[in-house]
């Protein structure tokens with residue numbers, strides 16, 4: 001095996017076929033960027049799910065001094081309100097549905113808040129009194145949250161009853177749709193990338209038919225004849241994947257961390273670490289698809 | 305060395321077979337002229353020997369290989385024992401004479417050291433050592449055919465197939481190529497040469513196999529182009 005020779009031949013092929021190679025690189029780049037984006041979205045969803053799902057509870061937020069007047073005309077919820085809620089939660093009608101519940105007062109709420117957002121600018125402006133006193137209710141079956149919501153919504157002294165899970169599910173559904181859309185576009189683009197690679201490699205083979213003819217005549221093995229073409233495809237595919245990897249990193253760094261994370265400080269977002277875990281997959285996918293497309297197209301060309 | 309038995313080749317859609325029940329034995333060290341009108345099947349026969357195509361029926365054995373049963377992956381290795389030259393030289397236009405010859409060794413995986421020795425040797429043999437770094441476009445037809453010959457024999461093949469190697473050359477240049485082929489033949493290489501060149505065949509007085517409409521109509525030793533009386 002003369003690696004030197006194979007690479008020289010591949011270099012010649014790439015130079016002769018440069019504009020096609022560039023289009024292969026670009027199409028691979030764009031399609032794999034969509035694949036990577038879909039991957040990021042899935043990681044975002046699963047990291048949010050694991051973080052939030054077991055924490056998701058039904059929250060009964062009590063009125064504070066700063067609550068809006070129309071829901072909380074009496075201002076800060078009184079001790080009576082707390083007693084009413086406690087007795088209802090302990091009553092025979094609701095108790096069977098409830099796994100456990102606990103009450104969080106202003107100071108506790110403030111402590112949790114500060115712990116979760118200690119690196120965040122909002123922590124500086126929040127005072128304990130602004131944070132709702134809350135009954136946190138874990139249900140035996142989270143799907144029965146409406147029972148709690150119905151029982152306490154509108155009760156005087158209650159600002160809001162919220163099922164965190166349904167709130168999350170909406171986000172997840174949206175993210176899932178976005179990631180499905182990205183995957184569909186990626187699929188189409190990858191399909192056209194494969195077709196483009198096949199065409200490019202066949203064109204490259206036609207341009208080098210003299211060389212191929214002589215190689216076959218003097219008894220070069222099929223592997224030796226095919227290798228430069230396959231490598232040509234793989235190199236283009238890998239360059240495309242590297243660009244896609246770069247785009248994913250840029251997306252995470254500048255859009256997700258640089259923009260989204262600033263705009264929505266209460267949410268945990270994917271980071272560069274997640275982008276790193278996607279990179280080998282993107283590279284592998286690009287190289288594999290390009291290699292396979294080139295291999296099948298050169299085999300078919302050489303058969304006739 | 306080459307043993308062809310009852311070979312028929314019928315191309316799809318052709319009214320008559322290109323080769324029709326052809327049987328031919330060629331021994332080691334022979335020099336055989338293949339003559340016949342255009343379309344008589346000379347090139348087709350060469351392609352069968354090179355295993356570029358397989359006969360519709362019959363059997364071919366070359367260098368101990370049964371070319372009907374040989375698996376596809378063994379064909380490249382088989383071809384390394386054969387050299388081929390054509391009327392149109394088939395050189396790579398962007399490579400020098402030496403690079404053209406070296407290319408045929410590189411693609412069968414020969415070492416750089418072997419190539420560095422073999423290429424100048426063979427170029428000297430065909431009388432082109434001074435033109436080693438000329439591109440084909442800078443060489444005359446005769447010189448280009450010498451490069452093609454050098455490429456065909458650099459790997460010391462047992463058999464050399466030449467399909468009208470002088471077809472594009474003037475009589476003087478052709479004579480030079482013939483002298484070279486004779487030397488290659490004397491060194492032990494079996495040569496099968498298809499040609500229309502009456503002068504060359506008459507002068508050679510070698511074995512002549514004549515094809516007509518795909519059939520062998522004459523097989524004579526020490527013969528000329530036309531039918532001998």
Ligand SMILES: Nc1ncnc2c1ncn2[C@@H]1O[C@H](COP(=O)(O)OP(=O)(O)OP(=O)(O)O)[C@@H](O)[C@H]1O
Pocket residue numbers: 315316318321322340341342343344345346347348349
């Ligand atoms: N690939 C092919 N497909 C169909 N027919 C073919 C093919 N190759 C050759 N033929 C036919 O087979 C016959 C023999 O052709 P071949 O090339 O062997 O003749 P030849 O003796 O070499 O002629 P020439 O002296 O002109 O080179 C011709 O009738 C030709 O048209």
Ligand SMILES: [Mg+2]
Pocket residue numbers: 346347348467
């Ligand atoms: Mg012919």
